[in-house]
Amino acid sequence: MKPAPFDYVRPDSLAEACEILAGDEDARIIAGGQTLIPMLAMRLARPSRLIDILRLQELRGIRAEDGAIVIGAVTRQVEVERSDIIKRALPLLTKALPWVGHPPTRARGTVGGSIANADPSAEIPLIAVTLGAEIEIANPTGRTGMPADEFFIGPMLTSVMPGDCVCAVRFPLWPHRRIGTGFHEVSARQSDFAFVAAAAQVAIDDDGRCLDATLGLGGVGDHALRIDVTPLIGADIARVSIADIVRAATEGLEASSDLHATADYRRRVAAVLGTRALEDAFVEARDRNGAIQCGVVQ
Amino acid sequence: MRGRPVKVRLSINGRLREADVEPRKSLLDTLREDFLLVGSHAGCEHGVCGACTVLIDGEPSRACLMFAVQADGYEITTIEGLAPAPGELSIVQDAFCETHGLQCGYCTPGMILTAHALLTHNDSPTRDDIVEAISGNICRCTGYGQIVEAVEFAADRLRKTNAPRHPEVAIADEPVRLAKSKAPRQGVLEAVQTDAPRGGRS
Numbered sequence: 001m002k003p004a005p006f007d008y009v010r011p012d013s014l015a016e017a018c019e020i021l022a023g024d025e026d027a028r029i030i031a032g033g034q035t036l037i038p039m040l041a042m043r044l045a046r047p048s049r050l051i052d053i054l055r056l057q058e059l060r061g062i063r064a065e066d067g068a069i070v071i072g073a074v075t076r077q078v079e080v081e082r083s084d085i086i087k088r089a090l091p092l093l094t095k096a097l098p099w100v101g102h103p104p105t106r107a108r109g110t111v112g113g114s115i116a117n118a119d120p121s122a123e124i125p126l127i128a129v130t131l132g133a134e135i136e137i138a139n140p141t142g143r144t145g146m147p148a149d150e151f152f153i154g155p156m157l158t159s160v161m162p163g164d165c166v167c168a169v170r171f172p173l174w175p176h177r178r179i180g181t182g183f184h185e186v187s188a189r190q191s192d193f194a195f196v197a198a199a200a201q202v203a204i205d206d207d208g209r210c211l212d213a214t215l216g217l218g219g220v221g222d223h224a225l226r227i228d229v230t231p232l233i234g235a236d237i238a239r240v241s242i243a244d245i246v247r248a249a250t251e252g253l254e255a256s257s258d259l260h261a262t263a264d265y266r267r268r269v270a271a272v273l274g275t276r277a278l279e280d281a282f283v284e285a286r287d288r289n290g291a292i293q294c295g296v297v298q
Numbered sequence: 299m300r301g302r303p304v305k306v307r308l309s310i311n312g313r314l315r316e317a318d319v320e321p322r323k324s325l326l327d328t329l330r331e332d333f334l335l336v337g338s339h340a341g342c343e344h345g346v347c348g349a350c351t352v353l354i355d356g357e358p359s360r361a362c363l364m365f366a367v368q369a370d371g372y373e374i375t376t377i378e379g380l381a382p383a384p385g386e387l388s389i390v391q392d393a394f395c396e397t398h399g400l401q402c403g404y405c406t407p408g409m410i411l412t413a414h415a416l417l418t419h420n421d422s423p424t425r426d427d428i429v430e431a432i433s434g435n436i437c438r439c440t441g442y443g444q445i446v447e448a449v450e451f452a453a454d455r456l457r458k459t460n461a462p463r464h465p466e467v468a469i470a471d472e473p474v475r476l477a478k479s480k481a482p483r484q485g486v487l488e489a490v491q492t493d494a495p496r497g498g499r500s
Contacts, residue, residue: 003322006322033363037364104359105345107358
């Protein structure tokens with residue numbers, strides 16, 4: 001349970017980190033280390049060098065920016081969990097955060113680390129996919145953005161090229177006034193990996209008509225998925241069967257089987273939790289007048 | 299040569315300590331081997347069990363999921379740093395003794411530090427708050443019942459002794475001077491030489 005020897009560097013800027021990364025193909029980025037260090041300890045990874053970006057101020061923090069909330073890659077999960085901006089602007093993320101690891105791992109683990117690790121059952125990638133976030137990636141030639149659903153391509157597999165560094169996640173804000181969110185998850189033990197996790201966000205008008213809706217599922221397949229719930233949009237939510245729409249949308253879902261849960265179980269639970277998450281979201285949008293999302297100022 | 303030892307300066311329990319460590323050495327191993335602070339226990343060594351929990355700037359964190367080279371500049375608190383003075387126990391430690399919140403004791407330092415961090419920012423935790431806080435700490439002896447009880451008991455005591463924070467709370471059953479007194483109080487166990495120069499080892 002001891003890692004193989006490696007060198008440790010702590011660059012002073014993102015540019016320097018990218019340069020080191022580009023010059024050494026066996027180097028790895030370390031931020032919170034809550035997933036990487038166990039992999040090193042079990043020698044599933046043997047990097048030549050660890051590039052510590054945790055203290056790079058340019059990668060840290062939560063800020064509101066023209067219609068989006070941008071979370072720096074090395075912002076610790078606990079900071080997001082407790083953030084008032086996130087609570088107001090991205091209530092879905094606030095709801096999902098308590099399901100991420102345990103309090104001690106959230107104290108060190110970062111948002112960018114969870115994104116870059118791309119665990120199929122991880123909650124932060126799920127919320128990124130559900131809300132259509134954009135992942136900002138830096139390399140020695142500059143910065144680019146990539147939609148979350150193109151970023152995650154398989155279990156622990158992303159479109160990030162060697163030498164790239166995830167530097168921020170940009171969550172778009174919805175322009176609607178009445179927004180509701182719902183999050184459900186089932187796992188073997190509290191805070192363990194999700195067999196299935198469902199995240200939903202909806203917007204309704206004052207007459208209870210659905211203006212927008214999104215549903216994401218994690219833990220079911222190789223990566224977090226956005227489910228097509230467009231039949232809900234424009235419908236009077238008192239008159240449609242959410243369960244039928246979700247069931248139809250998840251019918252042919254590709255699900256994985258493992259020791260804990262069969263593919264069939266995952267598909268069935270996905271339909272149930274997806275329905276519950278949407279129902280919760282509509283109830284929240286209706287009863288609590290919704291979270292006021294637009295016009296967030298820092 | 300790859301992985302050559304480097305010098306680290308760590309602030310541990312309020313004192314600045316130095317050691318030469320390989321980059322691959324975990325904070326846990328450094329605390330135990332270089333500073334002889336063996337109260338932080340090595341359990342699974344990959345972040346599952348919580349036996350190695352220490353406080354990093356007051357937040358419970360796994361000492362096995364951090365390298366010593368990453369830990370400079372933080373305020374690190376180990377179980378040895380909790381007692382207010384030699385021969386005393388902190389309120390949380392004392393509560394664990396009184397309610398039999400430990401059996402073999404292996405998970406106890408991690409449990410106590412986690413509870414300490416919880417009670418620092420929440421002196422009236424609900425049972426759910428406590429269960430959530432210690433959800434990352436595994437105990438194979440107690441069944442957790444007495445541990446939760448210990449944290450509730452410690453919270454109760456903290457509320458009563460921290461008179462200035464809540465002047466409206468009745469403190470009739472515990473005179474203020476007792477809380478301020480440096481003398482060991484009832485229920486405090488015998489002297490322990492915590493965080494002595496050699497980590498309490500002779």
